[in-house]
Amino acid sequence: MEPFCDPVIEGALLVIAPHMDDDVIGCGGLLSLHLHRSRTATVCYVTDGDRRRRDQTAAALDALGGVAFHELRLSASFRPDIESRQVFAALLRDLEPAEVLVPYRRDRHRDHWNTTLLVRDALAMAPWCAAIAEYETFTPLGEANTWIDISTVADRKWHALSQYQEQQRLYRIVDVARNLNAFRGLTTFRRRVRFAEAFRRMASATYVEEVTALELRSTARTRTLDAETPEGADSVPVSERVGHS
Numbered sequence: 001m002e003p004f005c006d007p008v009i010e011g012a013l014l015v016i017a018p019h020m021d022d023d024v025i026g027c028g029g030l031l032s033l034h035l036h037r038s039r040t041a042t043v044c045y046v047t048d049g050d051r052r053r054r055d056q057t058a059a060a061l062d063a064l065g066g067v068a069f070h071e072l073r074l075s076a077s078f079r080p081d082i083e084s085r086q087v088f089a090a091l092l093r094d095l096e097p098a099e100v101l102v103p104y105r106r107d108r109h110r111d112h113w114n115t116t117l118l119v120r121d122a123l124a125m126a127p128w129c130a131a132i133a134e135y136e137t138f139t140p141l142g143e144a145n146t147w148i149d150i151s152t153v154a155d156r157k158w159h160a161l162s163q164y165q166e167q168q169r170l171y172r173i174v175d176v177a178r179n180l181n182a183f184r185g186l187t188t189f190r191r192r193v194r195f196a197e198a199f200r201r202m203a204s205a206t207y208v209e210e211v212t213a214l215e216l217r218s219t220a221r222t223r224t225l226d227a228e229t230p231e232g233a234d235s236v237p238v239s240e241r242v243g244h245s
Contacts, residue, residue, distance in 0.1 A: 029153050
């Protein structure tokens with residue numbers, strides 16, 4: 001992908017989504033464009049979803065053009081462990097994606113943060129991935145360096161998101177995505193771009209380094225807060241003080 005351009009990605013795309021809907025919110029337009037160009041795209045859902053959520057996800061991915069998907073089926077509020085790292089690293093080896101799309105590392109939902117740590121650890125075990133691109137959901141990217149014009153497939157994205165009826169009722173995800181993508185379209189300063197998706201693209205080694213640095217800062221901040229917490233009061237790690245699924 002290049003800044004302010006239509007997506008130019010040769011090879012397979014792999015999107016990592018903590019929940020069933022994050023992928024459509026953050027990069028549903030890019031997925032649809034990629035499939036329209038007869039290229040391969042796969043979504044890996046990290047946390048488990050119930051039967052209704054899976055049916056909605058199947059309908060949403062069909063609306064985008066028929067995206068293949070895998071499920072790790074980890075429990076909500078999971079913590080990365082040896083088994084989950086190995087399973088995820090094996091998926092990377094099997095698919096050999098040209099680009100891996102991951103949630104923004106500064107998203108404060110605990111499942112998103114734990115997904116970030118899982119991806120970081122798996123990449124260290126499978127370091128050949130050419131590029132990482134962070135996508136945004138409810139926390140806008142502060143460091144975007146790539147904007148993709150999704151104007152021609154925006155209606156497909158809204159239709160896909162509308163399949164998640166409970167999330168639409170609680171979080172108005174169609175409105176969230178539509179307004180965020182309209183803002184991103186405006187900030188390309190190109191009149192023909194009505195809607196755009198923003199990404200932060202980097203080498204996988206850079207991603208591993210930046211996530212590790214953020215983890216160290218988060219750990220230090222947690223220790224400081226714990227030291228300042230009166231005895232007997234609840235002490236909750238920073239990564240747990242977050243809560244959208």
